[in-house]
Amino acid sequence: MSKGIFVTGTGTDVGKTFVTALITRKLWKHGLNAGYYKPVLSGAQRKNGKLIPGDADYVCKISGLEKDPNSLVSYIYETAVSPHLASKIEQKPIEMQKIISDFEKIKEGFDYITVEGSGGIVCPLRIDDQTIMLSDVIKALSLDVILVAPAALGTINSTVLTVEYAKQNEISIKGIIFNCYERDNFLHKDNKRQIAYITGIPIIACVDSNANDMEIDAEILEKLYREI
Ligand SMILES: Nc1ncnc2c1ncn2[C@@H]1O[C@H](COP(=O)(O)OP(=O)(O)O)[C@@H](O)[C@H]1O
Numbered sequence: 367m368s369k370g371i372f373v374t375g376t377g378t379d380v381g382k383t384f385v386t387a388l389i390t391r392k393l394w395k396h397g398l399n400a401g402y403y404k405p406v407l408s409g410a411q412r413k414n415g416k417l418i419p420g421d422a423d424y425v426c427k428i429s430g431l432e433k434d435p436n437s438l439v440s441y442i443y444e445t446a447v448s449p450h451l452a453s454k455i456e457q458k459p460i461e462m463q464k465i466i467s468d469f470e471k472i473k474e475g476f477d478y479i480t481v482e483g484s485g486g487i488v489c490p491l492r493i494d495d496q497t498i499m500l501s502d503v504i505k506a507l508s509l510d511v512i513l514v515a516p517a518a519l520g521t522i523n524s525t526v527l528t529v530e531y532a533k534q535n536e537i538s539i540k541g542i543i544f545n546c547y548e549r550d551n552f553l554h555k556d557n558k559r560q561i562a563y564i565t566g567i568p569i570i571a572c573v574d575s576n577a578n579d580m581e582i583d584a585e586i587l588e589k590l591y592r593e594i
C-alpha cells in the first residue's frame with residue numbers, strides 16, 4: 367500500500383517544486399522509496415523537438431530519483447497559461463480517468479508519492495462541457511495537502527484564503543511550509559506566528575533561500591503521508 371500527499375502553493379512560482387524536491391530527497395535519504403507525480407504541467411520547454419516537464423526533471427535531479435521525468439506527468443503543455451486554457455489551445459483535453467489510472471501506475475512503483483499541483487489551489491483544468499478543478503483531482507486521488515507559502519509580505523492574505531478554500535472543499539491541509547524564510551526578519555517571524563494562529567494549521571518547516579535541506583525530521587514528514 368502506497369502513501370501520498372499533495373503539495374499546493376498560495377500561487378504559481380512560490381516554490382512548490384523547490385520544496386517538493388527537498389521533501390523527496392529527505393525521504394530518499396531516510397531510506398524510503400519516494401516518488402513524484404504531477405497531473406498537469408503547462409509552460410514546458412521544448413528541447414530537440416521534445417517537451418521537457420521542468421518540474422519533474424528538477425525533482426529527479428535534486429532528489430536522485432532515477433526516472434524518466436516524462437513518465438511522472440500525465441499532461442504536458444507547451445503554452446505557459448492555466449491548464450484549462452493550455453489544453454484548449456493545444457486541443458488535448460484533460461480526462462480525470464487518465465489522471466486516476468496514471469496515478470495507479472505510479473503507486474505501483476513507489477511507497478511515498480508527493481503529488482505536485484499546478485498554480486495555486488484554485489486551478490481549473492477543464493472548463494467546457496465539463497468542469498474539472500484541481501481540487502477535484504486532490505479529492506479523486508484521496509490526498510491530504512501540504513501548503514507552500516512565501517514568508518514575505520502578503521502571505522497572510524493568500525495563505526488564509528487558500529486554507530479557507532480548502533476547508534470549503536473538504537480538503538485537509540496537514541501543514542504549511544514557509545519558503546524563502548529569513549530567520550532574523552521580524553516580518554517573516556510575525557507572519558509565521560499569525561498564520562499559525564489564524565488558521566490553526568502548524569508551520570511544519572521554514573525553508574531558507576537556496577536551501578539544500580529542510581529543518582524537519584523525516585519521521586515527522588513521513589507521518590503526514592496517508593494511505594491511498
Ligand atoms: N527557497 C528557495 N531558494 C531559492 N530559489 C527558490 C526557492 N524557492 C523557489 N525558488 C526558485 O523560484 C522559482 C519558482 O519556484 P518553483 O519551485 O518552480 O515554484 P512553483 O513550483 O510553485 O511554480 C524557481 O526558479 C525556483 O528555483
Ligand SMILES: [Mg+2]
Nearest residue numbers: 382383421482
Ligand atoms: Mg512547480
